[in-house]
Each structure stands twice: as C-alpha cells, then as structure tokens.
Amino acid sequence: MDLCAQCPRQDDKGCCGFYSPVFYPTDLAYLYINEPELLRHIFSLDRLTILDASVTVNNVIEGESYRCRFHSQAGGCTLPQHLRESVCRHFVCAGIGWMEEEGLQDWRDFFENLTEYEIETNNRWSEILAAMGITLRKPDLRDRFFSELAKLYQENLDNLPDFMKSMPKEEVRTLRRSLNFGTAWIL
Numbered sequence: 001m002d003l004c005a006q007c008p009r010q011d012d013k014g015c016c017g018f019y020s021p022v023f024y025p026t027d028l029a030y031l032y033i034n035e036p037e038l039l040r041h042i043f044s045l046d047r048l049t050i051l052d053a054s055v056t057v058n059n060v061i062e063g064e065s066y067r068c069r070f071h072s073q074a075g076g077c078t079l080p081q082h083l084r085e086s087v088c089r090h091f092v093c094a095g096i097g098w099m100e101e102e103g104l105q106d107w108r109d110f111f112e113n114l115t116e117y118e119i120e121t122n123n124r125w126s127e128i129l130a131a132m133g134i135t136l137r138k139p140d141l142r143d144r145f146f147s148e149l150a151k152l153y154q155e156n157l158d159n160l161p162d163f164m165k166s167m168p169k170e171e172v173r174t175l176r177r178s179l180n181f182g183t184a185w186i187l
C-alpha cells in the first residue's frame, strides 16, 4: 500500500521526509539480476554511504525535515514498489495501524517472519562475502561482489523457507479509516 503521494500530513513527503533508503545484500542482489540499470544509477549518485555490504542513499535537508532522493513532490516515490529497498517495499503507513487489525494477524506473522529471514540472510551473506575479502567499499571489487551475491541469491531461491509458501501470492483485503490531516494524522 502506498499513500505517500497523497499523504494526509499534507507536507508532500510524509514518512519519506525522515528516511534514507538503505540497500542491503538481498535488495542489491534483486536489483543486480532484475534491474541492473537502477543499480548503476544508485552507485552513480553522490552523498552515498557505502559500507562493506550496503549502500545508503542519504536524503537532503529540506525545510524542517528532509527529502528522500527518490521522492517526487508530484507523485511520491519514483521507484516502483518491487524495486525499493526492504523497509520502503513493505512500508504501510503507520497511521493505518494495520498490524492491530484482528483479521490481519496472519499477515503480521508473515511479515515478522520475513523481516527476521531477511536480516538473517543479509547477515549471513555479508559474512560470506567478507570472508572472501570482497567489499563494496572498493570500487574495483564491486563486479566480483555482485557476481558472488547473485550465486548466493540463487541458492536461497532454490531453498525458500516454508513460511514463504504459507500465504497467497496475491490477496485483496480492505480496511476503512477516517483521515485526519496535517499533524493530526499520527504516524
């Protein structure tokens, strides 16, 4: 779900005004295999924080908050949902409070499992790549970083945990909420 383009806060940026997306190995592997142009674009940006196995696209100061580099005043996030990093990809506006909804506890459990699985996978892959002496900090090692990462990604795809198959690939559920505007929309 993505309300960010018309955030009830009416500040043209909602939560994205306080966040800098961080791409971890699972995000980077997906982009490398499916959207290499976007990956190249990310690494061509300035104001990045590049660590051994992650890259942060730092936001810029704007007024009393910030603006994410992928956020457009006209339409919210410029990245399609499946190309965002994990936090942004799974983000559902806190004002909706979907996790407290009784009928959605199965999805809450699923996303908790997914978060744990992603953290564990990112840590494990980071350790494997570090043990090989590969780091994103050194530009000349990045090709090797991504080719090794792609192998790890494929291995994981071939051995998905059971919880991944526990929910349907697509499902429509409808929640109704009254909107408040400006700072009365609590995040």
Ligand code: SF4
Pocket: 004, 015, 016, 019, 020, 021, 068, 069, 070, 071, 072, 076, 077, 078, 079, 084, 085, 088
């Ligand atoms: S990447 Fe998109 S969803 Fe994430 S903070 Fe930036 S604009 Fe918002």
